[in-house]
Amino acid sequence: MSDSQFYAPQRQSVTGVLLIFATALYQIIRNFWAVGVYLLIMDPNPKIIFFSGMGLAVLLIGTLGYSILYYLKFQFYVDKEKSSFILEKGVFNSDVVNIPFSKIQQVNFRRNILQRAIGVYSVVIDTAGSNDKEVEIKALSKEKADILAGLLMDLSTQEKEETTESLSEDDLERPKASATEWEYKLDVLTLLKLGLTSNYLRGLSILLAFYFTVRSQLSYSEEFPVEVPYAVITEIFSTIVLILILLVVGMIITVVETFIKYYDLHILKNRAGLQVEMGLRNNTKVNLKSRRVQLLQEVTNPIHQRLNLYQLKVSLASSRDDLIKDQIKIPGLSREVVTKVKDYFYGREFKETNRILPHQILLWRMISISIFPLIAAVIVLFIFMPDVPRFQIGVGAGILITGIAVFQYFYFKTICLSVSEDFLMKSSGIWNRKKHYLEMYKLQSVSVSQPVWHKKRGLVNITFHSAGGDISYPLVYEEEILPVMNYILFRIESTSKPWM
Amino acid sequence: MDSIEQGIFNNEVLEINALPRHEEAELNSFAPKYLLKRNISTTIWLIIITAGIFIAYNFAEIFRIFAPFIAGAFMLLFIWSYYSNYQWFRKSGYAVREHDMIFKRGFLFEKTTVVPFNRVQHVSTNRGVMDKMLNLSSLNVFTAGGSGSDVALPGLLPETANSLKEALAARMSGHV
Numbered sequence: 001m002s003d004s005q006f007y008a009p010q011r012q013s014v015t016g017v018l019l020i021f022a023t024a025l026y027q028i029i030r031n032f033w034a035v036g037v038y039l040l041i042m043d044p045n046p047k048i049i050f051f052s053g054m055g056l057a058v059l060l061i062g063t064l065g066y067s068i069l070y071y072l073k074f075q076f077y078v079d080k081e082k083s084s085f086i087l088e089k090g091v092f093n094s095d096v097v098n099i100p101f102s103k104i105q106q107v108n109f110r111r112n113i114l115q116r117a118i119g120v121y122s123v124v125i126d127t128a129g130s131n132d133k134e135v136e137i138k139a140l141s142k143e144k145a146d147i148l149a150g151l152l153m154d155l156s157t158q159e160k161e162e163t164t165e166s167l168s169e170d171d172l173e174r175p176k177a178s179a180t181e182w183e184y185k186l187d188v189l190t191l192l193k194l195g196l197t198s199n200y201l202r203g204l205s206i207l208l209a210f211y212f213t214v215r216s217q218l219s220y221s222e223e224f225p226v227e228v229p230y231a232v233i234t235e236i237f238s239t240i241v242l243i244l245i246l247l248v249v250g251m252i253i254t255v256v257e258t259f260i261k262y263y264d265l266h267i268l269k270n271r272a273g274l275q276v277e278m279g280l281r282n283n284t285k286v287n288l289k290s291r292r293v294q295l296l297q298e299v300t301n302p303i304h305q306r307l308n309l310y311q312l313k314v315s316l317a318s319s320r321d322d323l324i325k326d327q328i329k330i331p332g333l334s335r336e337v338v339t340k341v342k343d344y345f346y347g348r349e350f351k352e353t354n355r356i357l358p359h360q361i362l363l364w365r366m367i368s369i370s371i372f373p374l375i376a377a378v379i380v381l382f383i384f385m386p387d388v389p390r391f392q393i394g395v396g397a398g399i400l401i402t403g404i405a406v407f408q409y410f411y412f413k414t415i416c417l418s419v420s421e422d423f424l425m426k427s428s429g430i431w432n433r434k435k436h437y438l439e440m441y442k443l444q445s446v447s448v449s450q451p452v453w454h455k456k457r458g459l460v461n462i463t464f465h466s467a468g469g470d471i472s473y474p475l476v477y478e479e480e481i482l483p484v485m486n487y488i489l490f491r492i493e494s495t496s497k498p499w500m
Numbered sequence: 501m502d503s504i505e506q507g508i509f510n511n512e513v514l515e516i517n518a519l520p521r522h523e524e525a526e527l528n529s530f531a532p533k534y535l536l537k538r539n540i541s542t543t544i545w546l547i548i549i550t551a552g553i554f555i556a557y558n559f560a561e562i563f564r565i566f567a568p569f570i571a572g573a574f575m576l577l578f579i580w581s582y583y584s585n586y587q588w589f590r591k592s593g594y595a596v597r598e599h600d601m602i603f604k605r606g607f608l609f610e611k612t613t614v615v616p617f618n619r620v621q622h623v624s625t626n627r628g629v630m631d632k633m634l635n636l637s638s639l640n641v642f643t644a645g646g647s648g649s650d651v652a653l654p655g656l657l658p659e660t661a662n663s664l665k666e667a668l669a670a671r672m673s674g675h676v
Contacts, residue, residue, distance in 0.1 A: 082666065082669050082670065083669075084669050092628070092629050093626065093627065093628050093629070094626070094627045094632075095624055095625070095626050095627075096624055096625045096626075096665075097622060097623075097624035098622060098623050098624065098665060098669045099621075099622040100622070100669055100672050102672075103621050103622060103672065127621040127622050127642070127644075128621050128644035135622075317644060443619075443645070444615075444619045444643040444644055444645030444649045445613055445614060445615040445616065445619060445643055445645055445649040445651075446613070446614055447611060447612065447613040447614075447648065447649070448611070448612050449606075449609055449610065449611040449612070450609070450610045450611075451608060451609050451610075452607075452608050452609075452610070463648060465643070465645030465646060465648055465649030466645060467644040467645055467646075469646070470645070470646060470648050470649075478523075482521070482522075482523055483519070485522070485614075486519045486520065486521055486522055487519060489522060489599075489600060489614055489616060490519050490520075492616045492618065492619060493599035493600060493616045493617075493618060495618075496618075499619070499644075500644075
């Protein structure tokens with residue numbers, strides 16, 4: 001047997017029929033076992049037994065027929081002319097999948113118990129696409145699986161060598177990897193600062209809990225003035241102590257968590273890329289290559305900013321490990337280190353040439369969405385509970401609504417999309433200030449959407465699809481964003497650089 | 501590579517205005533039978549709902565009071581469905597440019613996705629039972645950008661779907 005057998009349409013091993021049959025049967029049983037149980041529990045009327053037996057027989061024969069048809073229809077071959085692997089399948093639905101050799105990342109073997117019993121292998125062809133399950137040949141003999149995998153990997157590497165040159169460039173760099181260009185180490189003090197200032201939400205919630213307990217304690221004493229006030233005071237005191245202990249414990253937990261996750265955080269830049277190592281247990285060790293970076297997120301808040309602590313979140317596309325889209329969080333970086341990392345990833349500074357702001361309608365939408373539950377609650381309260389102090393509630397709600405509106409206004413003011421020659425940057429946030437960086441040529445596709453009612457104003461929503469996730473930006477003028485979109489498409493289509 | 505990019509760098513203002521505009525590309529509409537397919541599935545639902553209302557009307561006494569309102573509401577819903585099927589068909593379409601593919605769809609929410617060929621990972625064609633009866637086919641284009649960035653063109657003639665797929669496959673592997 002040789003490679004050439006795969007140039008003509010091939011079927012799976014004949015035993016594959018068994019596999020298909022068993023899988024289909026399993027599906028049916030999983031979906032209809034309840035009916036069977038019901039029939040058994042019902043009185044075993046001979047008529048019912050006869051009909052259900054007949055039904056079962058028909059079902060079995062039908063499934064067998066389906067399995068055979070599925071087996072016959074399932075064909076795959078290598079099309080040299082189109083440089084693709086082609087898979088055809090489906091009885092009622094027919095699918096024809098084309099995978100160009102150059103897009104094949106990996107060919108894997110898999111085996112479950114059933115496949116082991118029958119003595120076949122599952123061959124899974126991975127592309128960077130989202131739907132990798134689609135391309136699985138479930139029953140091939142060991143020999144055939146080996147030949148197919150070898151053939152596909154050969155063709156794929158041949159194709160890649162023909163079309164991309166930067167790959168080999170990259171490989172040349174590897175031997176000189178040892179020379180360190182710069183290094184950064186997160187010291188224990190900074191880590192402590194980070195731990196103490198993270199998770200303030202948990203601290204805040206404990207404080208709130210404290211406030212409400214004390215309040216309920218006090219109202220309790222108001223209602224029963226005969227009670228000995230001393231007891232109430234000791235009770236309040238003990239709650240205070242308890243809350244303080246909880247706060248301290250909460251802080252300690254956060255600090256410990258931070259230490260476990262990020263202890264000995266160490267960034268080393270050499271020619272091979274950015275080596276990041278961190279963690280006490282489950283030591284994380286990654287090599288971040290600028291080519292693999294799909295989306296970069298920079299986060300900070302005023303406290304952290306004052307302490308010169310920034311966090312980076314890097315979304316990668318990696319061709320290893322079944323193409324999991326990894327996201328790596330690196331906290332506790334100083335401004336300078338962040339700049340250095342960005343320099344390495346992007347090679348040039350972010351120079352804004354164009355700034356796009358969302359339309360005011362977004363502000364109104366944000367405000368109305370956030371105050372809607374409050375208004376609904378107040379209305380319900382007024383209708384169904386006539387005894388409530390309406391004036392106080394009205395004033396309280398008014399203050400709250402104003403507060404929310406002011407907050408949303410300032411939040412709205414922070415939303416911004418900056419465009420540079422090569423990048424997009426979306427920033428937002430009052431407290432947690434986030435900046436998302438996207439490199440234009442690495443984007444996968446771009447979508448614009450427009451509800452009919454925004455047509456007159458010429459407003460659209462835009463989504464940038466990257467391999468590290470989507471970035472959406474709402475309610476912008478068509479005449480502002482469409483030239484940017486066309487420019488991005490031009491950047492993607494005119495580059496021959498690989499995006500990962 | 502740097503020198504090429506430098507060229508783009510300097511020319512930027514001119515470039516942006518001179519770039520081809522995807523929004524001006526002429527769209528191909530889908531096969532008319534696709535409208536028929538959408539209308540058939542709406543009709544199947546119409547039949548099911550009508551049967552349900554009919555049965556409820558005959559077997560549940562209490563239902564009789566509401567029946568006209570519910571029937572009326574569904575009536576409006578179905579009229580709207582047929583209308584929106586028609587509008588969807590009228591407004592949706594696709595275009596294949598030299599370097600990318602444009603897919604526009606939707607009636608109340610219009611959405612346009614542009615997928616550059618050099619970001620396509622694989623393509624497939626798909627035909628369901630109804631597609632086979634009506635002689636239709638759909639083309640799926642997969643990228644690495646998650647499901648939002650994938651594109652599925654429904655309602656093509658099988659010949660069109662196949663030739664599109666072949667054209668795409670050739671461009672993806674960089675031979676054209």
